[in-house]
Amino acid sequence: MTMTEGTLRPDAVSARDGRLHLAVRLPWYRSLPVSCLEEVEVTVDGARVPLRSVSTGGFTGPVAGAGGSGAWWDLRDPLDVALDAPGVPGERHRIGLGIAVRIPYIQQAPGVPLVQRATVQTEGTVR
Amino acid sequence: MSDMTQLGTTLFSLTPLWRGGADAVELLEQVAAAGCGPAVELVGHQAWRGFPAVAPEDERAFRDAVERLQLVPVALGVYTDLFRRPGRPMTVEQAFDDIAPQLAAAARLGFPVVRATLGMPPELLGRVAAEAERLGVVLTFEVQGATTPGTPAVLELVELQRRTGTPFLGLTIDSSLSTPALPAALGTALRRLGLAAPGVTAVHEAWLRGGPIGPRIGAALAVVAGHPREAELAPLVAGVLGRCGRTEPEEWGELLPLVRHAHAKFWDVDVEAVRRPHGAWLRALSAAGYEGAVLSEWGGHELLERDEADALAVSAAHVALLSELAGARTAVTA
Numbered sequence: 304m305t306m307t308e309g310t311l312r313p314d315a316v317s318a319r320d321g322r323l324h325l326a327v328r329l330p331w332y333r334s335l336p337v338s339c340l341e342e343v344e345v346t347v348d349g350a351r352v353p354l355r356s357v358s359t360g361g362f363t364g365p366v367a368g369a370g371g372s373g374a375w376w377d378l379r380d381p382l383d384v385a386l387d388a389p390g391v392p393g394e395r396h397r398i399g400l401g402i403a404v405r406i407p408y409i410q411q412a413p414g415v416p417l418v419q420r421a422t423v424q425t426e427g428t429v430r
Numbered sequence: 431m432s433d434m435t436q437l438g439t440t441l442f443s444l445t446p447l448w449r450g451g452a453d454a455v456e457l458l459e460q461v462a463a464a465g466c467g468p469a470v471e472l473v474g475h476q477a478w479r480g481f482p483a484v485a486p487e488d489e490r491a492f493r494d495a496v497e498r499l500q501l502v503p504v505a506l507g508v509y510t511d512l513f514r515r516p517g518r519p520m521t522v523e524q525a526f527d528d529i530a531p532q533l534a535a536a537a538r539l540g541f542p543v544v545r546a547t548l549g550m551p552p553e554l555l556g557r558v559a560a561e562a563e564r565l566g567v568v569l570t571f572e573v574q575g576a577t578t579p580g581t582p583a584v585l586e587l588v589e590l591q592r593r594t595g596t597p598f599l600g601l602t603i604d605s606s607l608s609t610p611a612l613p614a615a616l617g618t619a620l621r622r623l624g625l626a627a628p629g630v631t632a633v634h635e636a637w638l639r640g641g642p643i644g645p646r647i648g649a650a651l652a653v654v655a656g657h658p659r660e661a662e663l664a665p666l667v668a669g670v671l672g673r674c675g676r677t678e679p680e681e682w683g684e685l686l687p688l689v690r691h692a693h694a695k696f697w698d699v700d701v702e703a704v705r706r707p708h709g710a711w712l713r714a715l716s717a718a719g720y721e722g723a724v725l726s727e728w729g730g731h732e733l734l735e736r737d738e739a740d741a742l743a744v745s746a747a748h749v750a751l752l753s754e755l756a757g758a759r760t761a762v763t764a
Contacts, residue, residue, distance in 0.1 A: 305619065307662075308735050309449055332445040332731075333475040336514050370516040377479050379451055407511035408547050411668065416513035420661045 306330045307421040311400055316390070317430040323347065323390035326381035330421040331404060334378045337362045339405040340369040341418060346399035347388050355385040394429045435716070436502060436723040437752050438469025440693065441477065443728035444741045448476050454488070455495045462499040464746045469723035470496070471545070473507035474532055482535035492539055504723040505570070505602070505691045506541040508532040510550060522554045529558055536567050543568040543691050545602045549583045555590060563598040568690050574604035575673035576643035579682055591688060600690035604727070607682065608707040609674035612637050613697030616670050619733035623659045623666070637671050647671050673729070679714035686718035693727040694752055699739050701748045709755045726752060
């Protein structure tokens with residue numbers, strides 16, 4: 304299992320109140336502070352869709368608000384990504400995900416923390 | 431090897447199982463059943479929700495499991511998450527407050543040694559070392575890959591240990607210091623990300639060049655520059671090349687008395703690829719009088735997908751190889 308593999312599991316796409324949600328798994332080997340979440344980008348059927356919010360470990364808000372959070376993204380928990388896109392259970396969609404997390408203890412150059420990126424394409428049935 | 435030396439596995443090797451949702455007790459049971467013990471190392475932020483605030487029931491379950499399974503907790507991985515906030519590193523005070531509870535958790539869980547990432551700022555290092563001594567936990571920093579005996583962070587650590595004379599400060603030595611060839615699994619990972627065969631060859635050639643690691647990684651990064659998946663290829667290339675060192679155990683001889691924990695690192699499913707360097711490290715540690723544990727550490731999960739390798743099976747094969755090498759050593763010295 305590479306860090307990318309398993310980021311979107313087969314049951315990752317769901318619908319709540321008529322809108323799509325994605326369950327995203329951490330693309331790293333240990334839990335990270337939510338404040339290390341740098342980017343989340345999602346496409347549905349090839350078109351970029353806006354995010355309503357991301358939630359995990361007690362944090363809910365925009366990705367831009369994650370940096371100030373004291374919450375943790377536990378390795379065992381998904382990040383719930385609420386999409387501003389309609390969704391109905393049983394539909395099939397092509398999902399594209401780009402995610403970046405800062406690795407807070409590895410510097411790729413002095414003073415520059417490593418950013419781990421994963422891009423995943425999958426097709427799933429909305430739960 | 432000394433009769434005191436224990437072999438075992440760091441549960442970091444089982445990252446695919448952790449990411450799949452397994453818990454600490456479940457994985458300890460699997461490690462014991464596969465013959466991957468008795469020594470075990472865990473990563474705090476991997477093994478327990480809320481770490482370092484481990485729930486009392488989780489702490490009890492861990493202690494009960496290691497006793498029942500006759501495993502020996504030898505080291506806990508701890509971290510200073512200096513860049514937790516975007517844009518600025520933690521202050522020394524903040525970083526101390528971050529890591530001190532992790533040392534306390536190690537003591538509570540029964541780990542005599544913690545393993546931290548090399549390169550802690552000197553002022554922080556002094557404070558954390560004093561806290562480790564107060565708690566009776568040995569603070570080690572991992573020396574791996576392209577690190578050399580002359581790396582400034584190694585020199586700072588050695589200087590502090592010699593100045594204070596504390597037995598609670600030392601090194602985790604990792605056999606990746608002596609890597610004969612880039613892992614075959616790296617080629618698999620690069621090809622999966624779409625790097626064509628000439629590019630994979632060029633990455634290998636960059637690593638094979640002479641000279642310090644920085645320019646060699648630079649040459650390898652130039653190979654993936656402009657590739658559509660450069661953002662994923664670049665950290666992979668830099669990360670793996672940086673963790674494949676070319677120093678020999680003899681070059682570390684003077685520092686071996688400071689080793690308090692050891693990793694035998696490997697990447698490929700075919701464990702025979704590391705027979706020579708791992709044998710050399712077992713002999714060097716034995717000759718230096720090392721009596722700590724040597725733990726199998728498989729990093730291949732970073733490069734291979736789940737259907738390409740079974741973490742527990744490759745770990746079991748590697749621990750068997752280490753047993754054979756250590757046994758051969760005992761037979762020779764007996």
